[in-house]
């Protein structure tokens with residue numbers, strides 16, 4: 001019988017792409033969602049509502065693996081106190097709910113794999129290359145990722161292998177980061193943000209899904225792995241490359257830092273700062289990134 005993988009947040013950008021890959025690779029897929037759809041021959045949807053502590057235990061009890069992707073969008077709305085709580089709680093509460101079902105039923109799992117983010121290293125711009133054993137930063141994203149990963153470690157105390165995929169900015173067609181910025185570039189208004197020197201640690205959606213698949217099938221993998229290309233892409237190089245693809249050259253003006261700070265508030269750090277991140281640990285598992293050239297990757301996402 002096909003092994004079953006339960007995805008939380010399986011209706012989102014990464015979840016939908018990953019579901020297709022898992023099915024292609026012979027897994028059966030269950031999805032936890034707050035708004036279940038009709039089941040298909042390959043996907044079963046289960047209702048949950050972590051905000052109200054509701055979970056359909058059957059989904060957990062039949063799973064061989066769980067991949068945790070659910071969470072409120074990090075850059076969807078201004079970071080008010082309430083929004084920050086929602087960002088954190090929507091990542092941690094689901095893990096706590098799953099933990100209680102696993103513990104109560106003494107339910108084994110082959111692995112629990114969770115999204116995390118390179119934001120754990122902090123929102124700052126430096127040439128230093130971030131690796132997995134660096135301590136979490138003291139800012140909002142750093143502390144959020146730390147709490148998120150601590151919740152995953154709790155699952156590990158049940159004797160379950162856990163993997164944390166510290167994800168960079170995911171590039172894919174019509175979704176995520178590109179969905180937000182492409183319209184302005186397409187209409188000729190693309191701009192470099194702030195100094196443009198901030199690094200953009202990116203990864204193509206198909207490479208990211210393959211990292212999740214590898215984390216499932218390779219029982220040697222455990223702990224955190226950075227999931228992004230190790231290179232020198234900065235906001236300026238990304239913006240210039242995108243503009244070139246749409247047939248124009250960016251000169252000036254840049255979108256000034258102070259304006260972005262007024263418009264976005266504290267959340268502006270997510271676009272004005274960015275770290276260089278190493279994927280060496282992931283590559284040491286034998287993983288080979290298929291998308292390593294920025295321009296080719298952007299073209300493939302935009303066609």
Ligand SMILES: NC(=O)c1ccc[n+]([C@@H]2O[C@H](COP(=O)([O-])OP(=O)(O)OC[C@H]3O[C@@H](n4cnc5c(N)ncnc54)[C@H](OP(=O)(O)O)[C@@H]3O)[C@@H](O)[C@H]2O)c1
Pocket residue numbers: 008009010011012013014015032033034035050051069070071072073074090091094115116117118167168169170171176177
């Ligand atoms: N995309 C990126 O560039 C990127 C980069 C770094 C890290 N990540 C992380 O990877 C994970 C998946 O990202 P994604 O881009 O696929 O996100 P997404 O498209 O926004 O999907 C997230 C899913 O989470 C569920 N969700 C949202 N709010 C929730 C809440 N309050 N309670 C329970 N479920 C909730 C939603 O499912 P339902 O509405 O069906 O319940 C949604 O489909 C996230 O944790 C994200 O932070 C993403």
